[in-house]
Amino acid sequence: MRNGSGGFSFVLAMGLGDGVYPPPPCAILWSARPHAATKEAMAKPLSPLENLLSVLPPELAATLFATARPHRLKADQTLFTAGDPGDGCYRVEQGLLKVSVVSPSGGERILAILGPGSLVGEFAMLDAQPRSASVTAARDSELSFISRKSFEGVAESHPDVYRHIVALLVRRLRDTNQVVAAMSFLSLKGRVAQALLSLAEAFGNDVGSGRILVKQKVTQSDLAAMAGIARENVSRILNDWMRAKLVSRLAGYYCLENRAALEKEAAM
Amino acid sequence: MRNGSGGFSFVLAMGLGDGVYPPPPCAILWSARPHAATKEAMAKPLSPLENLLSVLPPELAATLFATARPHRLKADQTLFTAGDPGDGCYRVEQGLLKVSVVSPSGGERILAILGPGSLVGEFAMLDAQPRSASVTAARDSELSFISRKSFEGVAESHPDVYRHIVALLVRRLRDTNQVVAAMSFLSLKGRVAQALLSLAEAFGNDVGSGRILVKQKVTQSDLAAMAGIARENVSRILNDWMRAKLVSRLAGYYCLENRAALEKEAAM
DNA sequence: GCAATCCTGTGATGGCCGTCACATCGTCCC
DNA sequence: GGGACGATGTGACGGCCATCACAGGATTGC
Numbered sequence: 397m398r399n400g401s402g403g404f405s406f407v408l409a410m411g412l413g414d415g416v417y418p419p420p421p422c423a424i425l426w427s428a429r430p431h432a433a434t435k436e437a438m439a440k441p442l443s444p445l446e447n448l449l450s451v452l453p454p455e456l457a458a459t460l461f462a463t464a465r466p467h468r469l470k471a472d473q474t475l476f477t478a479g480d481p482g483d484g485c486y487r488v489e490q491g492l493l494k495v496s497v498v499s500p501s502g503g504e505r506i507l508a509i510l511g512p513g514s515l516v517g518e519f520a521m522l523d524a525q526p527r528s529a530s531v532t533a534a535r536d537s538e539l540s541f542i543s544r545k546s547f548e549g550v551a552e553s554h555p556d557v558y559r560h561i562v563a564l565l566v567r568r569l570r571d572t573n574q575v576v577a578a579m580s581f582l583s584l585k586g587r588v589a590q591a592l593l594s595l596a597e598a599f600g601n602d603v604g605s606g607r608i609l610v611k612q613k614v615t616q617s618d619l620a621a622m623a624g625i626a627r628e629n630v631s632r633i634l635n636d637w638m639r640a641k642l643v644s645r646l647a648g649y650y651c652l653e654n655r656a657a658l659e660k661e662a663a664m
Numbered sequence: 665m666r667n668g669s670g671g672f673s674f675v676l677a678m679g680l681g682d683g684v685y686p687p688p689p690c691a692i693l694w695s696a697r698p699h700a701a702t703k704e705a706m707a708k709p710l711s712p713l714e715n716l717l718s719v720l721p722p723e724l725a726a727t728l729f730a731t732a733r734p735h736r737l738k739a740d741q742t743l744f745t746a747g748d749p750g751d752g753c754y755r756v757e758q759g760l761l762k763v764s765v766v767s768p769s770g771g772e773r774i775l776a777i778l779g780p781g782s783l784v785g786e787f788a789m790l791d792a793q794p795r796s797a798s799v800t801a802a803r804d805s806e807l808s809f810i811s812r813k814s815f816e817g818v819a820e821s822h823p824d825v826y827r828h829i830v831a832l833l834v835r836r837l838r839d840t841n842q843v844v845a846a847m848s849f850l851s852l853k854g855r856v857a858q859a860l861l862s863l864a865e866a867f868g869n870d871v872g873s874g875r876i877l878v879k880q881k882v883t884q885s886d887l888a889a890m891a892g893i894a895r896e897n898v899s900r901i902l903n904d905w906m907r908a909k910l911v912s913r914l915a916g917y918y919c920l921e922n923r924a925a926l927e928k929e930a931a932m
Numbered sequence: 933g934c935a936a937t938c939c940t941g942t943g944a945t946g947g948c949c950g951t952c953a954c955a956t957c958g959t960c961c962c
Numbered sequence: 963g964g965g966a967c968g969a970t971g972t973g974a975c976g977g978c979c980a981t982c983a984c985a986g987g988a989t990t991g992c
Contacts, residue, residue: 478841497841499849499932507844519834528838558826565833566787570796572840573746573765576775579847580892581767584949615969624848626950631971648958664767852979883939894980899941916988 447515448522449487449542451560456550461487464540469493469533475516477530482520484543488512491537492612495529496621506621509534509598521547522561579624581664587623588633589662592643594622596652608652715783716790717755717810719828724818729755732808737761737801743784745798750788752811756780759805760880763797764889774889777802777866789815790829847892849932855891856901857930860911862890864920876920 449457467486469475476482478497488510495508495516507529510516516531521544551557578590592610600608616634620627634650637643642654642661652658717725735754737743744750746765756778763776763784775797778784784799789812819825846858860878868876884898891898902918905911910922910929920926 497845497848499845501849501932503849505844505848507841519838522834523831525835525838528841555823555827558830559823561830562826562833563791565830565837566790567793568837569833569840570787570793572837572843573775573796575840575844576773576847577765577767579844580765580773581769581771617969627970628951628972629949631969635971664769885939895940896942896981897979899939903941 448485448518448561448564449515451564452550452557453554456554456557460542460546460550461540463546464542467539467541469537469539471533471535471537473533475531475533475539476527478527480527482517482527483524483545484541484547485515485517485519485521486539486541488514488516489538489540491539492534493531493537494534495531497529504621505624506618509595511598520544577664582662584623584625584629585633586662586664587625588619588630589658591619591622592650592652593655593658593662595650596655600652603651606655608655609646610650610652613648614650716753716786716829716832717783719832720818720825721822724822724825728810728814728818729808731814732810735807735809737805737807739801739803739805741801743799743801743807744795746795748795750785750795751792751813752809752815753783753785753789754807754809756782756784757806757808759807760802761805762800762802764800765797772889773892774886777863779866788812845932850930852891852893852897853901854930854932855893856887856898857926859887859890860918860920861923861926861930863918864923868920871919874923876923877914878918878920881916882918 449460452460464487466489467475469491475486475493490512493510493514493516494506495510496504496506498504516539517527519525520527521542524544578587582590595610595612595614596608599610599612601611603609616630617627619634620630623630634643637658638645640657642652642657644651644653717728720728732755734757735743737759743754743761758780761778761782761784762774763778764772764774766772784807785795787793788795789810792812846855850858863878863880863882864876867878867880869879871877884902885895887902888895888898902911905926906913908925910920910925912919912921
């Protein structure tokens, strides 16, 4: 992880990506991607960009960010760790963050990957409790810090924002049921497929004939931490899929060649 | 599951329990029991009885329940299934419910066990989306149904309830991070230990010298569905622990003999 | 009391998957 | 360019754990 690329590095315009920079807002709210519904009619999963601040009237959001304190992170720096006191949240302006839980023995499980436009640490902004997960920068990043105090000031003048927030939180909670189901019922392959599909949804670029290029450098270790499995098995699974033409690799970037087949792998 | 005891049957006064009936409100919000914090200072887990309605001013709750429609369930009947449309929630008046996700192949994962005083299906009351989990009666049960409409009527007149609800939902979301961590990092033994400790917390009775009796008949299959493992392994693990005097069985009820040791097993 | 049904205990088996150990390769930096 | 370091590929091994099978128990229903 040298040169500030921290594991998830952004693909610059090179004929592969769409060439825009800065990129459009994007993120994986890892828990928000049920790729297989237990029944036809599931609630629509939550887009990670529909966040607490996006429900504020624009002028209120503006006043919040007027007083926001900028915060810079170098790649691999940690923003906070589970258990830390928390009194506000951050908006990702630039860069990429990784939300994860870690075990004392060093294991890491990635819960979400957040790009520009996303909020992180919102819970502490709402209830001032200690952080429940850890956040580290996957590459050099710029954030805006919004304190709980300033948010509360704004919310007090517009108490109906809480109602919208309730709707958002409920959707997130619904999604977590899907996560538990996936962890309980899916095989390794299924979980890796879910991880790939999530990446494609958040950072994917349609490059014709249904192929989706993931415009992020993702290591097998990252995928392993997302799926909660060993890195070696990610390697084996990906190679199986490359042989079977489900995925391919272009200049270090993964490309889904057959999304439907992957979705079948990810189905429970 | 004959005779209405549906897998979790209640221990009546027999020298073991405390003999009160109906029992005091109790429940496992399975996702709300982090038995091992990744850091010293974690947020206090949410009691399953601090629910959406407990934040209402008492007189409002009273008006809500004045119009509530009673609903009866026989043991093993299902109240609703994931994907069903939902337009309200239920309060458990009597009996015991099991919240779970099921896989198409028949696997079941228990998310929560709810006794009298608990709410179930609150999400649909808040946002009218399809159910995200399934609920079945573990024994004959009586519920009160509160429609979304009537809740909204009440909430509209007291918009600040949404603020309290936000705090509750955030606590639940925090807890789910712990659940993911537990599923990622804990061994079978650890997960069974967590299940037992949760049962003890919700349905436990201190019977002296630190021993905790679980006043519920729990089958090994139930424990297996809670921990997400095979029933046979629950049997083996429990027998190990019985030999090691960590748990015992009294007239069909489990009893934690050494809570501290179990907590060590459940630690990550 | 007897049959049916559930729950429990236990062995055998096999496979998935984590761990270890390398070799290879690419990339970056000096 | 050469070394360092990280990422990747692959084999071997072993253990955990699911599955199958079946044999008692325990409970219940009749």
